[in-house]
Amino acid sequence: MNTINWSELSFGYIKTDFNVRCYYRNGEWSKPQVETSEEVTMHMAATALHYGQEAFEGMKAFRGKDEKIRIFRMRQNALRLQSSCRGIMMAELPVELFEECITTAVKENERFVPPYESGAALYIRPLLFGTSAQVGVGPAKEYTFLVFVTPVGPYFKEGFKPTPMAIMREYDRAAPLGTGTYKVGGNYAASMQSGVKAAKMGYSAVVYLDAKEKKYIDECGPANFFGIKDNTYITPKSTSILPSITNKSLMQLAEDIGMKVERRPVPVEELATFEEAGACGTAAVISPILRIDDLSEDKTYEFCKEGQPGPISKKLYDKLRAIQYGDVEDVHGWVTIVE
Numbered sequence: 183m184n185t186i187n188w189s190e191l192s193f194g195y196i197k198t199d200f201n202v203r204c205y206y207r208n209g210e211w212s213k214p215q216v217e218t219s220e221e222v223t224m225h226m227a228a229t230a231l232h233y234g235q236e237a238f239e240g241m242k243a244f245r246g247k248d249e250k251i252r253i254f255r256m257r258q259n260a261l262r263l264q265s266s267c268r269g270i271m272m273a274e275l276p277v278e279l280f281e282e283c284i285t286t287a288v289k290e291n292e293r294f295v296p297p298y299e300s301g302a303a304l305y306i307r308p309l310l311f312g313t314s315a316q317v318g319v320g321p322a323k324e325y326t327f328l329v330f331v332t333p334v335g336p337y338f339k340e341g342f343k344p345t346p347m348a349i350m351r352e353y354d355r356a357a358p359l360g361t362g363t364y365k366v367g368g369n370y371a372a373s374m375q376s377g378v379k380a381a382k383m384g385y386s387a388v389v390y391l392d393a394k395e396k397k398y399i400d401e402c403g404p405a406n407f408f409g410i411k412d413n414t415y416i417t418p419k420s421t422s423i424l425p426s427i428t429n430k431s432l433m434q435l436a437e438d439i440g441m442k443v444e445r446r447p448v449p450v451e452e453l454a455t456f457e458e459a460g461a462c463g464t465a466a467v468i469s470p471i472l473r474i475d476d477l478s479e480d481k482t483y484e485f486c487k488e489g490q491p492g493p494i495s496k497k498l499y500d501k502l503r504a505i506q507y508g509d510v511e512d513v514h515g516w517v518t519i520v521e
């Protein structure tokens with residue numbers, strides 16, 4: 183613990199003291215239980231293992247200059263987890279129980295919330311999965327909800343520096359009427375072949391296109407996409423992407439600084455017209471995109487000609503971080519202070 187170099191943290195797992203669990207049995211959720219074990223025991227025929235009946239969330243807690251710990255938009259994650267549960271027929275966790283488990287996990291591991299100056303944060307990973315035996319394809323009767331936390335630095339090694347991404351048209355991540363709008367494990371398994379291939383080629387993420395027509399931008403691996411032009415924040419509307427809470431927040435912040443916001447299908451060719459582009463998410467925060475190579479079309483779209491983040495991405499990044507770390511007033515009511 184004493185050896186954590188907060189400002190050098192990457193996005194990895196570091197053991198913390200406690201995790202919090204709730205169990206769904208006989209139609210009811212148990213009270214939260216605080217555990218020290220990092221292990222999970224379940225039946226070998228659990229639906230999570232065979233049929234991917236698993237969903238997760240990703241959120242962060244931040245230590246402010248005032249030493250207070252703030253959790254960002256927790257209720258939104260609770261609601262999105264409920265949506266994922268409906269999507270793959272798991273028992274829904276009540277919002278209040280979700281919030282109690284998250285705040286307990288953060289409080290119990292308070293000493294792992296990175297100091298203000300480090301720029302790092304405590305990543306919170308809630309997950310919910312089917313644990314009871316089921317050999318025919320169908321939903322489990324029993325579920326576990328678990329929250330662990332781990333201190334993290336930037337998701338992409340560049341941090342807030344422009345990073346290259348690639349379009350790989352020979353891969354899809356999620357189908358238009360599939361599970362892309364849910365945060366379920368299967369979507370991430372489906373992205374691994376392309377993700378690993380892209381990483382080997384030096385790209386930090388794959389920019390997926392819509393799987394049906396390959397005409398429109400979907401999202402950037404584990405983050406949503408946005409482009410900026412003519413004082414407008416433009417982000418894809420698609421039935422196969424995750425509704426990002428960071429993106430929703432950035433749309434609000436863009437409006438707050440007098441920009442227009444458009445959420446609509448974004449044709450690939452429109453990339454050529456953007457002054458700035460970025461990937462956004464809890465882990466990615468804003469990762470400015472240096473360039474996007476459309477590999478099989480042999481086309482390149484460049485965004486940060488001087489290798490620096492664009493001015494609007496920088497402004498939005500600073501505004502978001504200021505709210506998360508408590509440097510400015512939380513006018514939208516986005517943070518929960520852990521008492």
Ligand code: PLP
Binds near residue numbers: 426
């Ligand atoms: N898209 C995908 C596929 C993700 O995994 C994430 C991360 O959660 C996001 C977008 C960003 O969502 P959020 O801003 O809610 O973290």
Ligand code: COI
Binds near residue numbers: 239241404465466
């Ligand atoms: C997040 O941004 O919280 C995510 O869940 C992305 C993750 C898959 C690393």
